[in-house]
Amino acid sequence: MNTVIETILNHRSVRKFEDKSLTQEQIEAIVASAQAASTSSFIQAYSIIGVTDKEKKQRLAELAGNQSYVAENGHFFVFCADLHRFDIIGEMEQKNVSTSLESTEKFMVALIDTALAAQNAALAAESMSLGVCYIGGIRNHLADVCKLLKTPEKVIPLFGLAVGYPDQTADKKPRLSFQHIYHENKYEQDIEQYKGQLENYNQIVSAYYNERTNGKRADTWTSQMASMLEKSSRLYMKEFIQQHKLNVK
Structure with a gap:
């Protein structure tokens, strides 16, 4: 690298x-x-x-x-x-x-x-x-x-x-997975797979916040985004x- x-x-x-x-x-x-x-x-x-x-x-x-x-x-x-x-x-x-x-x-x-x-x-x-x-x-x-x-x-x-x-x-914030961001030849539209990738990312983000705040925060990425976009x-x-x-x- x-x-x-x-x-x-x-x-x-x-x-x-x-x-x-x-x-x-x-x-x-x-x-x-x-x-x-x-x-x-x-x-x-x-x-x-x-x-x-x-x-x-x-x-x-x-x-x-x-x-x-x-x-x-x-x-x-x-x-x-x-x-x-x-x-x-x-x-x-x-x-x-x-x-x-x-x-x-x-x-x-x-x-x-x-x-x-x-x-x-x-x-x-x-x-x-x-x-x-x-x-x-x-x-x-x-x-x-x-x-x-x-x-x-x-x-x-x-x-x-x-x-x-x-x-x-x-601390560096974790990003979405390579598999979720990168599509090859077409936009992948398997919704269950898509949601599964988001759920996995939610676990990573929640763990990041939990460690960063000593347990005071453990929200997920999708909850953050939905709350923001609701307004x-x-x-x-x-x-x-x-x-x-x-x-x-």
Whole structure:
């Protein structure tokens, strides 16, 4: 096994960081690694906002659900789906690009491009012995986040990435089994086998929590997921995105 795979497999979210900022060299290396990710048709439909202002980081922490590690880290990156620059390109080249930019397809391209770039950034940070934590909570109040970061139309902040020197290392959470995730030639639809794999995973997850909390918690993965999905969240998202002239057609 090589060091890249070891770094990938050793991933865990870090939620407590030392009070130490990243260097400019580290920031540039992380962003350069993000930019090296694959991108659909060379479109590069994302932007990254680094937040260093303490008041802005604190406000983002509040908007994300009072998550302290959004404010207290070595550097906070916000990854944005960005089709705004293509409005500018359309003007520069005197081409009508509006229909394409408002399509579901281009919105999906922007989401995928952004996610690929972010994962490259996370891996680069972890390869430097830094810790990372993705922050989807910034989507709780996107209008406020957009106002705070002064993002233009067709730019949507998707998630944050807190990066820093770990002050606390969490245990690695067990993932679903290879057999449950990987399908060969077709999607396996044996429901009893499918449920059996989930039951086995429930036992693994329950044991993980039991050991991690000294018996105070032993819930299963399927119970977690069902409880989470039973409650609807961020239902304003479709309307908000379309107000920004994305995913309209």
